[in-house]
Amino acid sequence: MKPVLELNQLQVSLHSRKQNHELVKGVTFSVMQGECLGILGESGSGKSMSMKAAMGILDKNFLVSGSAKFLGEELIGKSSEELRGLRGGKIGMVLQNPITCFDPLYRIGNQISETFMAHRKWGAKEIRERSIAMLNKMKIRNPEEVLEKYPHQLSGGMLQRIMIGIATSMKPSLLIADEPTTAIDAITQFEILNELVDIKKNYKVAMIFISHDLNAISRVADRIVVLNQGTVVDQGDFHHIIHHATDPYTRLLIEKRTDVMRRYKLALQGGV
Numbered sequence: 001m002k003p004v005l006e007l008n009q010l011q012v013s014l015h016s017r018k019q020n021h022e023l024v025k026g027v028t029f030s031v032m033q034g035e036c037l038g039i040l041g042e043s044g045s046g047k048s049m050s051m052k053a054a055m056g057i058l059d060k061n062f063l064v065s066g067s068a069k070f071l072g073e074e075l076i077g078k079s080s081e082e083l084r085g086l087r088g089g090k091i092g093m094v095l096q097n098p099i100t101c102f103d104p105l106y107r108i109g110n111q112i113s114e115t116f117m118a119h120r121k122w123g124a125k126e127i128r129e130r131s132i133a134m135l136n137k138m139k140i141r142n143p144e145e146v147l148e149k150y151p152h153q154l155s156g157g158m159l160q161r162i163m164i165g166i167a168t169s170m171k172p173s174l175l176i177a178d179e180p181t182t183a184i185d186a187i188t189q190f191e192i193l194n195e196l197v198d199i200k201k202n203y204k205v206a207m208i209f210i211s212h213d214l215n216a217i218s219r220v221a222d223r224i225v226v227l228n229q230g231t232v233v234d235q236g237d238f239h240h241i242i243h244h245a246t247d248p249y250t251r252l253l254i255e256k257r258t259d260v261m262r263r264y265k266l267a268l269q270g271g272v
C-alpha cells in the first residue's frame with residue numbers, strides 16, 4: 001500500500017539579505033490510509049513549517065527542497081493553482097490560528113459555502129443544509145445564526161471547530177490538523193477528538209495531528225514523531241515515546257503527565 005503522505009528529507013530555509021536560516025533540516029516520515037500520525041515538539045521545532053512547506057503555502061522567501069508525495073504524486077514544485085485545488089478538497093487542513101483562516105469581511109455562511117462550491121456540485125439548498133448539519137456535528141449552538149455572523153463575532157474555539165468541520169466534511173484523503181483543539185474548552189475538546197477518531201475510522205482518512213497536548217495525541221495518534229530544531233529526534237507508538245523518548249522537551253511533557261496521574265491516584269486513595 002502506498003503512503004498517503006510521504007516526506008523525504010524535506011528541508012525549508014529562509015533567505016534574507018544577510019543570511020540563510022535553516023528552519024526544517026531534512027524531515028522524513030510517512031502516513032498510511034486510516035492512520036493518524038501525531039507530531040510533537042516544542043515551540044519553534046518546525047511542526048507547522050514542515051506541513052506548510054509540503055502543502056505549498058509558504059511564500060517565495062522560503063526555499064523548500066526534498067520530497068513530499070501525496071498518494072505517490074510529488075507536491076514540491078507543483079504550481080500554486082494545482083496545490084490550491086488539492087487543499088480543501090483531497091487534502092483538508094486545519095491551521096493553527098483560526099482567525100487568520102477566515103476572511104474578516106465575509107459572513108461565516110458565505111465562507112463555508114464558498115469551500116463547498118469549489119469542491120462539490122451542490123445546489124444552494126443542499127449547501128445550507130450541509131452547513132447546518134456540519135455546525136451541529138461540531139457542537140455549535142444556533143447554527144442558523146452562526147451562518148450570518150462575521151468571524152470577529154465568534155470565539156477562537158468556535159472558529160477552530162468550524163474549520164475542523166469544513167475540512168472534514170470534504171471527506172479528504174489526508175487531514176492535517178495543526179493544534180486543532182488549543183482554543184477549545186476541555187469538554188468540547190473531548191467531543192471534537194472523538195469526532196476526529198470517528199472520521200479516521202469511518203473514512204479511512206490519513207491524519208496528521210500536531211499538538212503540545214500529550215493526552216490529546218495519545219487519544220488520536222497511532223504513531224508519534226517528535227521534532228526538535230527542524231529534525232526528527234524520536235518516533236514510535238505512544239508507549240515507545242513515553243518510555244524511550246530522548247528529546248528533553250518530550251521528557252518534560254511526559255514527567256508532567258505522569259506526575260499529574262500519580263497525584264490523582266494518591267488523591268483517590270486518600271493520600272493527599
Ligand SMILES: Nc1ncnc2c1ncn2[C@@H]1O[C@H](COP(=O)(O)OP(=O)(O)OP(=O)(O)O)[C@@H](O)[C@H]1O
Pocket residue numbers: 014023041042043044045046047048049050096
Ligand atoms: N513567517 C516566518 N518567518 C520567519 N521564520 C519563521 C516564520 N514562521 C516560523 N518561523 C521560524 O521557523 C521555525 C519553525 O517554526 P514553526 O512555526 O514550524 O514551529 P512550530 O513547531 O509549529 O511551533 P509552535 O508549537 O509554536 O506552533 C522557528 O524557528 C520559527 O521561528
Ligand SMILES: [Mg+2]
Pocket residue numbers: 047048049096178
Ligand atoms: Mg506551529
